[in-house]
Amino acid sequence: xxxxxxxxxxxxxxxxxxxxxxxxxxxxxxxxxxxxxxxxxxxxxxxxxxxxxxxxxxxxxxxxxxxxxxxxxxxxxxx
Amino acid sequence: xxxxxxxxxxxxxxxxxxxxxxxxxxxxxxxxxxxxxxxxxxxxxxxxxxxxxxxxxxxxxxxxxxxxxxxxxxxxxxx
Numbered sequence: 001x002x003x004x005x006x007x008x009x010x011x012x013x014x015x016x017x018x019x020x021x022x023x024x025x026x027x028x029x030x031x032x033x034x035x036x037x038x039x040x041x042x043x044x045x046x047x048x049x050x051x052x053x054x055x056x057x058x059x060x061x062x063x064x065x066x067x068x069x070x071x072x073x074x075x076x077x078x079x
Numbered sequence: 080x081x082x083x084x085x086x087x088x089x090x091x092x093x094x095x096x097x098x099x100x101x102x103x104x105x106x107x108x109x110x111x112x113x114x115x116x117x118x119x120x121x122x123x124x125x126x127x128x129x130x131x132x133x134x135x136x137x138x139x140x141x142x143x144x145x146x147x148x149x150x151x152x153x154x155x156x157x158x
Binding site: 038061064066 | 085097100103109111112114115116117118119120121123125126127139140143144145
């Protein structure tokens with residue numbers, strides 16, 4: 001079973017990577033861009049048949065290791 | 080208009096970040112995971128009304144700056 005975990009900085013946390021990319025896009029003449037935010041996308045292959053069980057396990061992984069929940073939010077999508 | 084650009088290492092390129100995360104998950108007892116791949120997700124806010132035009136612009140940005148097309152693939156999603 002394949003799962004996608006998207007990890008983002010929480011609202012209000014300064015996204016320096018996004019700001020730098022926005023600035024670089026501006027410098028290159030892409031002035032139609034008004035905001036850039038950059039996150040991580042983690043794709044996991046989990047050997048579980050049960051969707052609910054997989055979701056539970058991946059939530060556990062996200063809380064324990066994948067995301068820094070002090071400054072980051074995450075979403076889990078089972079595909 | 081909001082656009083999501085997902086950027087991944089091409090098949091065959093060693094994903095060291097993914098391998099390290101996989102190893103860390105194993106060490107923590109999450110042994111049901113068989114593969115981990117890590118990519119970037121860039122969320123852009125573009126001031127364009129036309130979807131096709133936005134897609135064209137973002138493709139240009141991805142090729143020029145966002146992705147390293149030697150080792151990375153990308154997908155564009157307009158939402």
